[in-house]
Amino acid sequence: MIDSKKIKKDFPIFDSNPGLVYLDSTATSLKPHSVINKISEYYSKYSSNIFRGVYRISERATEEFEETREVVAKFIGAKSREEIVFTRNTTESINLVAYSLGRQVMREGDEILTTVMEHHSNFVPWQVLTSETGAIFKILDINDDGYLIGDLDRIITNKTKILALTYVSNVLSTINPVKEIIAKAKAINPEIITVVDAAQAVPHMEINVLDLDCDFLVFSSHKMLGPTGVGVLWGKYELLDRMFPFMYGGEMISEVYLDQTKFKKPPHKFEAGTPAIAEVIALKEAIKYLNRIGLQNIRAHEEDVVKYAIDRLGKAFGDKIRIIGPKDLNTRGGIIAFNFEDYHAHDVASILDEDNIAVRAGNHCAMPLHKKLGIAASLRASYYIYNGKEDVDILVSGLKKVQKLL
Template sequence: MNDMSALHAVSATPATHAGLDLARIRAEFPILRQRIHGKPLVYLDNAASVQKPKAVIDAISACYSGYYANIHRGVHLLSERSTLAYEGAREKVRAFLNAASTQEIIFTRNATESINLVASSFGGSVVKAGDEIVITGMEHHSNIVPWQMLCQRTGATLKVVPFTDAGELILEEYERFLSSGRVKIVAVVHLSNALGTLNPVKAMIDSAHARGIPVLVDGAQSVPHLTVDVRELDCDFYAFSAHKIYGPSGVGVLYGKQALLEAMPPYQGGGDMISLVTFEKTEYADLPNKFEAGTPSIADVIGLGAALDWLNAIGLNAVAAHEHELLEYATAQLQDIPGLRIIGTARDKAALASFTLQGVHPHDIGTILDRDGVAIRAGHHCAQPVMQHYGVPATARASFAVYNTRDEVDALVKALYKVKELFA
C-alpha cells in the first residue's frame, strides 16, 4: 500500500452519516500527504491548530503574487483590489456569525488579543474596585489572565464557577455569583480545549442578561465544529482565531454589539483608527476601524475569508456530525485500553479526547506516538487550573477535524498499545 492509499484507506469504507467524501476532503490538504518517521502522518492536534486546505493557501498566494498593497489609504488599483478583498472577508465573517453589521466585526491577531481588547477597553471602562468578574474553572489561560490583570488594576474580584469531575459546570454556583449584584461582566468558554465540554452558553447568557450583565464568549474551539449565531446567542462579545478554523495564523476576530463597541475607547492608537489628528487632539474613526490600528495582516484576513468559503461549502452540520461519530468511536476504543483514564466525560462534548495512561507521563506518550507518525498534544493545554482539578500535571489530547478518519483513530489506539508495551 503506498502513502496515499494508506492515508485514504477510509475511502473504501462507507462515509459517515454526514455523507462526506473524506478522500476528496483529505486530498485538499497538501500537508497530509507526507510521512513522519517513515509512517503516514496522522494529525490529531487540531485543537491547537488545524491544517490548511489548498483553497486557503492559494488565496494567500494569489494576494501576494497578484494584487497585494496596503488597504484603505491608496487610490491606485492594487490598493483598491486589496481593500475590496479584505473588506469582503469581513462580510464573510459577519455572515458566518450572523452579526447584524460588518461594523461589529473587528480583526485582531488572535482570540487572545480579542479577549484582551475587551478586558482592557470595555472592562477598563466599567469595572471598579469592589466589582466582580465571573469566569469558569475550565477557561484557557487567555480567558483567565486578562481578567486577573484587570482585577489587579481596578481592585475587582475574580469569581470562578467550579465544575464537576465529569467536566460540567455547576450552574447553581454560577447563579449564586450572578445574584451578588456586583458582577460587571461574565467571560465563559464555549467549548473547552482541555475537556471538550460544550457549555450551555445560551442559558448562561440569558441568566446574566436578566441581571443586566454583559457576556463575552471565548469561541476559539467552537467555531470550527458547530454553527454559531451571535444574534441567537445574544452574546455581547464573541472571540475566535482563524488558525483553528482552517485559516492562517496571525488573525483573530472579535464580534461585539455595535452599541458597546461605539461606547468603548480604542485599544491601541496609530494609523487607520483615526479620522483627525492634531497635536492638540485626536478624533477616532468609526467602527470597525477604531479598533484596528496600523497595517493589518491583509493577506491572512483574505485567507480567513477563503477558509470560511471552503468550510461553508462542506457545511458545518456535516462537519459536526462526522466529528461526533469520530469522537464516539475514539472514546469507545480508548476506554478499552487498560490503565487509560479519559479526562472530561461531559454529556455535551465535542471534537477531542484528553486522557492519561497509568505509569506514563503524557509527554512520553506524545513522543512515542510521534515515532509512529501520530501527532497529538501533550501538556497542560494552557489550562493549568483544569489539570489541578484532576490532580494531574498534564494530559495527552487527541483532537479531531473534518479530514480525520476512523483509520486514524485505529492508528492512535495501536500506537497507545505500543506505549503500554514499552512501559510494561
C-alpha cells in the same frame, strides 16, 4: 456524511508528510489548497497596502479585505460587518475587551465571573484586570463529569460586571450551554457584559451571535482552516462604539490636531497599523470551505469519530486510560484529553510521534483546570474534518506500542 479520506486530498500537508495522523487541530488546524492559494494570489497579483491606495491594486486588496469582514459577519449571524474587528488571535481579542471596556467599567468591589475550565487567554486577562482595579475574581467550578456547576442566582449579583466563559473547553471538550447561561445571567443582572470564547466552537458547529445574545464573541482564524495571525472580535455595535481604542496609530485615526486626535468608528477604531492583509483575505476561503461541507455535517462527523474513539480506547485499554470530560457525546466536541497508565504525557507523545501521530501533551494552557483535576498534564487527541476512524485505529496501535516500550 463526510469522507475524511477525500478531504485529506484538499490539504497539501498530507502530500509532504505521507501517513501523517494529525490529531492536534485544537492547537491549530491544517490549511486547504484554497486558503494557501489565496495568500499566494494576494502577493502575486495585488500585493499593496489597504485603505490608503488610490491605485487599482490597492483598491482590489481593500475590497478583498473588506469582503472577508462581510463573510465573517454572515458566518456568525452578526447584524453588520461593522461589528467585526480583526485582531491577531483569540487572545488579543479578549485582551482588547479587557483593556478597553474592562478598564472603563470596572470599579473596586465589582466582580468578574469566569470558569475553572478556561484557556489561560480567557482567564489571565480578567484576573489581571481585577488585581488592577480592586475588583473581585469569581470562578465557576465543575463537577466530576466536566460540567459547570454553581447556583448563578447566588453567584451573580448586581456587582457582576463581566461574565467570560468558553463555549467549548479545549481540554474537557465540554460544550457549555452558553445560551442558557447568558439568558440566566442577564435575567439576574441585565447590565452584565458577556464575553464568549468561541475558539473551539466556531470551527466545529453553527454559531449565531444574535441567538446566543452574548455581547462579545471571539475566535481565531488558524483553528478554522484559515491562516495564522488573524483573530476575530465580534461585539455589539453600541458597545464597540463606546469603547476606547486599544492601540493608537495608522488607519484608526480620522483627524489629528496638535492637542487632540479623533478616531474612526468601529471596527476601524480598533485596527491600528497595517493588519495581516493576506491572511485576512484568505480567511474567507476557509469559511467558504467550511460552508461547502456544512457545519452540521462537521459536527455530526466529529461526534461519530469521537464515539468510535472513546469506544475503541475503552475496549483496548480499560481502566489503564482515563478519558477526561463528559460521557454524554451530545455535550462534547471533537477533543479527547486523557491520561494513560502512569506514563508521562510527553513520553507518550514522543513515542507516538515516531509513528507520525501528532498529539498534544501538557496542560494545554489550562493550568487551573489541570490543578482541579489533580493532574499536572494530559495527552490530547483532537479530531476534525480530515480525521476518520482509520486515524483512531492508528492511535490505538500507537498506544499499544507505548505500553510495550514503557
